[in-house]
Amino acid sequence: MAQVTLIEHPLSPYAQKVKIALLEKNIPFRILAPMGASEDEQKILHSANPRGEVPVLLDGELSIYDSTIILEYLEDRWPETPLLPAGAAERAHVRTLEEVVDTHLEANSWGLAEVTIYRRATGERANALIQYGKKQIMGWFSWLNRELRDRQYFNGETFGWGDIVVAPYVNDAARFGIAPDPQSNLAAWLARIKERPSVTQTFAEAKAGELNPAFMTAALAAGFKREYRDHRLEWMIRAGAVDIVQAGLAHENIRFTETFWEE
Numbered sequence: 624m625a626q627v628t629l630i631e632h633p634l635s636p637y638a639q640k641v642k643i644a645l646l647e648k649n650i651p652f653r654i655l656a657p658m659g660a661s662e663d664e665q666k667i668l669h670s671a672n673p674r675g676e677v678p679v680l681l682d683g684e685l686s687i688y689d690s691t692i693i694l695e696y697l698e699d700r701w702p703e704t705p706l707l708p709a710g711a712a713e714r715a716h717v718r719t720l721e722e723v724v725d726t727h728l729e730a731n732s733w734g735l736a737e738v739t740i741y742r743r744a745t746g747e748r749a750n751a752l753i754q755y756g757k758k759q760i761m762g763w764f765s766w767l768n769r770e771l772r773d774r775q776y777f778n779g780e781t782f783g784w785g786d787i788v789v790a791p792y793v794n795d796a797a798r799f800g801i802a803p804d805p806q807s808n809l810a811a812w813l814a815r816i817k818e819r820p821s822v823t824q825t826f827a828e829a830k831a832g833e834l835n836p837a838f839m840t841a842a843l844a845a846g847f848k849r850e851y852r853d854h855r856l857e858w859m860i861r862a863g864a865v866d867i868v869q870a871g872l873a874h875e876n877i878r879f880t881e882t883f884w885e886e
C-alpha cells in the first residue's frame with residue numbers, strides 16, 4: 624500500500640481525528656509537522672491548503688484538506704475497514720456530532736488557549752474568560768453525554784467515526800483541567816477509548832506537543848498570527864472580548880481566513 628503524508632500539528636484536534644482514522648484503517652503514513660517549523664515546510668502547507676490550516680492529506684498528486692473531507696476520502700478510498708456506522712440514521716447522527724463538536728465545542732478550548740497560552744488577557748479578566756470557557760465545555764459535555772445515551776460508543780456497538788470525531792475535543796479539555804463528570808457515561812467512554820492503541824498514541828503525541836506559553840507569546844511578538852475565524856471569532860465576541868480581537872488586529876498578531884487567489 625502506498626504511503627500517504629499527513630501535514631499536521633499533534634495538538635490540532637482536527638489533525639487528531641485524521642491520525643486516529645489512519646491508524647484504525649492501518650493506512651501507512653508519514654507525518655510532516657509544519658506549524659511553527661521551517662519556512663520550507665510552511666510553504667508546503669500553504670501551497671497544499673490555501674487556508675494555511677492543518678490537517679492536509681497528501682496522496683500522490685492529491686492534496687486534500689478539511690478534516691471532515693479527509694475522513695470521507697479515507698472511507699471512500701479504503702472502504703475495507705469502514706468507520707461509518709451502518710444505516711442512514713446512524714450515519715446522519717455521527718455526522719451531526721462531528722459538525723457540532725468541530726465548530727461549537729472546539730471554539731472553547733481554542734479560546735482557553737488564547738487566554739492561558741497566548742496570554743491575551745491577565746488577572747481577573749483572564750479568570751472570567753476561563754470560567755466562561757469552562758462553563759461552555761461542561762454544557763457541551765452534558766449534551767454529548769445525552770447523545771451517547773447508555774451505549775458503549777458514539778458509533779453504536781463498536782468504535783468508529785462517531786468516537787473518532789468526538790475524542791480529540793473531550794481529551795483537549797483536560798489541558799485546561801476540565802473533565803467529564805466522573806459519574807457520567809461520557810467519562811466511562813473516555814476511559815474506554817483511551818485504551819485503544821490508535822487513541823493512546825494520538826493523545827500521547829498531543830501531550831508531547833504541548834505549547835510553552837513563554838515561547839508562544841514571544842512568537843506572537845515576533846509576527847506569528849493566530850487565526851480568528853468562524854466560531855472562534857464568535858467565541859471571543861460572545862465572551863465579551865471584542866477588545867482582544869481589536870488589540871490583535873492592531874498588533875497584527877491575528878489573522879482571518881486567507882484568500883484563495885493571488886493578490
Ligand SMILES: N[C@@H](CCC(=O)N[C@@H](CS)C(=O)NCC(=O)O)C(=O)O
Nearest residue numbers: 635637676677678689690691849850
Ligand atoms: N475546518 C478545518 C479546521 C482546521 C483548523 O482550524 N486547523 C487549525 C489547527 S487546530 C489551524 O491549522 N489553524 C491555523 C492557524 O491558526 O493559523 C478542518 O476541519 O480541518
